[in-house]
Amino acid sequence: MLRxxxxxxxxxxxxxxxSLLLWNLPFGGxxxxxxxxxxxxxxxxxxxxxxxxxxxxxxxxxxFSDTSGIAQAQHSVGVAGRAAIHSAGYMGTSLFGxxxxxxxxxxxxxxxxxxxxxxxxxxxxxxxxxxxxxxSVAYIGCAICVAISLVPSERVAILVxxxxxxQACINSVLDIRVLFRTDMVINGQVAGASDAHNMAAATFGSxxxxxxxxxxxxxxxxxxxxxxxxxxxxxxxxxxxxxAARSQAIAVSNDPQPDS
Numbered sequence: 438m439l440r441x442x443x444x445x446x447x448x449x450x451x452x453x454x455x456s457l458l459l460w461n462l463p464f465g466g467x468x469x470x471x472x473x474x475x476x477x478x479x480x481x482x483x484x485x486x487x488x489x490x491x492x493x494x495x496x497x498x499x500x501f502s503d504t505s506g507i508a509q510a511q512h513s514v515g516v517a518g519r520a521a522i523h524s525a526g527y528m529g530t531s532l533f534g535x536x537x538x539x540x541x542x543x544x545x546x547x548x549x550x551x552x553x554x555x556x557x558x559x560x561x562x563x564x565x566x567x568x569x570x571x572x573s574v575a576y577i578g579c580a581i582c583v584a585i586s587l588v589p590s591e592r593v594a595i596l597v598x599x600x601x602x603x604q605a606c607i608n609s610v611l612d613i614r615v616l617f618r619t620d621m622v623i624n625g626q627v628a629g630a631s632d633a634h635n636m637a638a639a640t641f642g643s644x645x646x647x648x649x650x651x652x653x654x655x656x657x658x659x660x661x662x663x664x665x666x667x668x669x670x671x672x673x674x675x676x677x678x679x680x681a682a683r684s685q686a687i688a689v690s691n692d693p694q695p696d697s
Contacts, residue, residue, distance in 0.1 A: 448592065449542070449666065452599035456607055470504070472601065474574050476530060476608035477506040482561060483529025484508035484522055491518035498561075500571035501624040516639055523636040524651070527609055527616075531655035534605030535662035541598035542666060544591040550598050555582030606662070609655040616648035 459465035477500050485495040485508045494511030510522065540546045555578070562575030585597050615621070616633040633644035633651070 448596045448599045452596065452603045456600065456603050469604065472604040473504045473608060474500060475578060475601065476605055477504050478574065479530045479533055479605055480526040481506040481508040483525040485565060487522050487525035491521055493518055493522060495565060497567040498565050499568045500566065500574050502570055503625060505623045507623050519639040520636060523632045523639060526632055527613060527651040528654055530605055531609035531658040534602050534609060535658035537598060537602030537605060538662040539665050541595065541602055544594060547594040547598040548586045551582045551586035551594060555579045555586065558582065606659040610652065613648055613652045613655065616644060
């Protein structure tokens, strides 16, 4: 039990260290490019999910080769609905990454997450993604996730799940940098205001305020996820130690006593 817990913790540490290393290597961006596209998909699908929940309707989304994307609602909604939709992209991506980190520490959890993620990617490609590049991203991602979920090795499934989760958390933080710009650029062209500008226009404050709020939320989600994982690991170790102590005590009590 201790050895399995160590392997899971090692997978998380390896995912964190490799992510930080790749972000600072010249070729790291190329390796991380697919995960950046996945983060864009998570961002736009978070918008789309809240569009459906708010009654705005989810018409389609697009993902572009420069890792930008856009989600389109079917019709407008009230102030509360617009605020929820504008916030969903950054808050949803970081929350999803945190949930992945917590749930992906076990073999059944990692396999289930990868299979569910693959199914969601494939379904979104059929129903919502409108452009051919975005559909290719969804279908290739679907095939890879499902294939990895079927790999016999526990380590591979857990490591990949941890790496995907870490990338989602990191990208939710790094992508907020674009909110401090004046304009939003999609597919190489200026395409209106950013989510933070739209949020400020729909509610109150400035785009700086909302970018800072979403940044704090992303960092909080990452911290809470790591904290939960650490506490769970400590709890598992305590249970293992106590179980071993009980087993040893039972074995000692069952040993026949030498005749005096």
